[in-house]
Amino acid sequence: MSNARATHFTRRGILAAGGALGLGAALAACGDDDAKSGGSESTASAKATGPWSFKDDRGTTVKLDEVPTKIVAFTGVAAALYDYGIEVKGVFGPTKTKSGKADVQAGDMDVSKLTVFGNVWDAFNVEQYAAFQPDVLISTTFDSAGTLWYVPEASKDKIAKLAPSTAISVYDRQMTKPLGRMWELAESLGADMTADKVVQSKKKFEDAAARLRAAAKAKPDIKVLAGSASADLFYVSGTNFSIDLEYFKALGVNFVEPPEKAKEATGGWFESLSWENVDKYAADVIMMDDRSSTIQPADIAEGTWKQLPAVKAGQVIARSPEPILSYDKCTPLLENLAEALEKAKKVS
Structure with a gap:
């Protein structure tokens, strides 16, 4: 599938994660568009210090003077990092259900403590994101063009100017590959990958x-x-x-x-x-x-x-x-x- 075609279908909101469905309307009706305040202090429990560099699955290398602590991530990515001891407090993507409970994609995170910049498809509070002053944005990509998952097409350029981004590909590969890449990302952010758990x-x-x-x-x-x-x-x-x-x-x-x-x-x-x-x-x-x-x-x-x-x-x-x-x-x-x-x- 060509890059253009992959991007076309993704941005139409087919929500192709796992070949799922064209439910842009259903997602838009799910949850609350309003960003929730959760504070904007240090957002990671990374123990690493000094310069940070990570080459993502788009071939993009992000280099920072310090290991990022003010991380904003797609909810599922934040949940994965949380399991490795990296606490991300700024998220976007399905985080809370209509009842206010944790969405299935939030994993074990305490959603009441998260700053949610957008809880539904095509929603992302750019102004609040700018005020948060993120070090890096982390998401997944479901196409060969490297489109950042859940970053709205209409505001992606504004979002891109506020912080560098990195992405783990979940497109056309077996699960073990992105699992390994997430492991590497967590390790780079200071996670203890030798911990018994x-x-x-x-x-x-x-x-x-x-x-x-x-x-x-x-x-x-x-x-x-x-x-x-x-x-x-x-x-x-x-x-x-x-x-x-x-x-x-x-x-x-x-x-x-x-x-x-x-x-x-x-x-x-x-x-x-x-x-x-x-x-x-x-x-x-x-x-x-x-x-x-x-x-x-x-x-x-x-x-x-x-x-x-x-x-x-x-x-x-x-x-x-x-x-x-x-x-x-x-x-x-x-x-x-x-x-x-x-x-x-x-x-x-």
């Missing part, structure tokens, strides 16, 4: 990967479908670009893969189906997008959904199309799928 989290991830590989090998005929729900459409994700699905597929999981022709309208990410046609693909296990911008399985009222063999058999599990890139948070994703395969019956 950190070392054990990586070991648990590796054990979970081995378990999933074994489960997939034992159940090669079990078909897994990665889906996402909106009011009008059901989305079937392809595995070509998504870091989680690419990795699970490499471990041997047998996925439903929509044909390329069916995915053309979304640049190869996913196929959109009407609810009348939700049974187009036979599946034994369904993984459903767990983000707050989507309709969750318990809330799907469509009769066609309820008649799916996997649904009737109770073989539906959650999927995190935008994984928090720490080993601690990615391990359960492997374990949950492994358990689902171990228990799954052939129903399609």
Whole structure:
């Protein structure tokens, strides 16, 4: 996919994380646009001192005289850094639900203490960001053009002038690659990667990967479908670009893969189906997008959904199309799928 095309689809708000969905409208309705005050003191617990340099996945190298402490990051990135001991207090992206609780992408962070510059798609309080005087902005990128995730197209140039940015690519690679890059980023910011908790989290991830590989090998005929729900459409994700699905597929999981022709309208990410046609693909296990911008399985009222063999058999599990890139948070994703395969019956 060309850079221009990748950028086109991303900026239209297809929210291609994990081949998910075109839910710009749903995201806009999710949460509060207003930035929340959380203070603007030192925002990282980095122990490193002196000059800082980091080359990101766009090939951009940021060099600062000191290790950045006033970090602003996409919520999921901040959550990953938090797991490694780097506390980021300035965030943008899904952080709080309408009820004020932590969004799934906020991980273990205390969202009441975060300064949120924009909680929904296309919202970013540039004035407050400028007043915060950030050292660096950190996000992910879901395309080959290096577009910063959740940085609005309309204000990206203003935002870029206020602080340098760095990005971890979560496009067209297996999960282990961005996990490794996040590890390197956290280490550069002063995280203690020899801490027992950190070392054990990586070991648990590796054990979970081995378990999933074994489960997939034992159940090669079990078909897994990665889906996402909106009011009008059901989305079937392809595995070509998504870091989680690419990795699970490499471990041997047998996925439903929509044909390329069916995915053309979304640049190869996913196929959109009407609810009348939700049974187009036979599946034994369904993984459903767990983000707050989507309709969750318990809330799907469509009769066609309820008649799916996997649904009737109770073989539906959650999927995190935008994984928090720490080993601690990615391990359960492997374990949950492994358990689902171990228990799954052939129903399609």
